Amino acid sequence: MAFGAITLFFGLVLDRLIGDPRSAFHPVVLIGKFIGLWGRTNYYHKGFERFAGIFGWLLTVGIAILPCLLILRYAPWYITVPFSVIILSFCIGWRSLEEHVRSVETALTLGEEEGRKAVQYMVSRDTQTLTLEQIRSGAYESAAENLVDSIIAPIFWFVVFELLFGMGLIGAVLFRSANTMDAMLGYKDERIRIGWFPARMDDILAFVPARVAGVILLVIFLLKGRIKQASYVLKHDRKKRPGFNGGIPMSLIAGGCGVMFDKPGVYQIGFPEQTLEEGGKSIITTLRWCTVICALLGILLIILI
DSSP states (O other): OHHHHHHHHHHHHHHHHHOOOOOTTOHHHHHHHHHHHHOOTTSSOGGGHHHHHHHHHHHHHHHHHHHHHHHHHHSOHHHHHHHHHHHHHHHOOHHHHHHHHHHHHHHHTTOHHHHHHHHTTTOOSOOTTOOHHHHHHHHHHHHHHHIIIIIIHHHHHHHHHHHHHSOHHHHHHHHHHHHHHHHHHOOSSTTTTTTHHHHHHHHHHHHHHHHHHHHHHHHHHHHTTOHHHHHHHHHHHGGGSSSSSTHHHHHHHHHHHTOEEEETTTEEEEOOSSOHHHHHHHHHHHHHHHHHHHHHHHHHHHHHO
């Protein structure tokens, strides 16, 4: 169990130091390439696509966790510990989440058109008609939503698998694989049948982590004297964002930080007490505190139980 606490601590530190290296051999990139091999909508008969999605999900998760399982099971500790730290850092996107937001802010200093190009890497919406505030909204709401997918959920499943099996890395890799499949296939377009199972599994795996993040955010805003505003927006706006999970961190952060997330024609979450340019720093600070608190709780649980 002590190795699990060490892995979680240094995995977060490593992610904070180096972020997400861009490489064709990055494990998540390799997983994405494998998903691209089987996740083709024109590759199967339409009646077979749902089954292909289920089989492909199981196969992808199995291929991702098998080498981790073998190394954790048979390699000596001086290999398993650094291996686990490195792979866990690949499963967590703390620094990269902030870097994506920063890239949009930097692009906006060059003009709205550059900002639209930059935010296109973070959202799937048409960015051509977005206003300045809506460009920032795309960046910051993506960061708020991905607090769960990129940070809290990998930590959560690491802790769960560490406590149950002594193999926390398997939980983090399983979630990262499942979330990558949802990101690539979980859309209501021609991918709707093949992506149905990956999307449902991502919802299931993120269900508890989203609510863990919600509780931590409520504590943060209680300490900041903003729990009333955060709770109000959570109650009234969380269901405006489709899905079971993403609306929780988005509504809490919008209410607690006094900003509004605006996806034209789809939703407006929160009230614009200040602009996103003014409130952006508060959003990033909140994400950091939520990450640190979640990690500390996870480390304490691993050590004490």
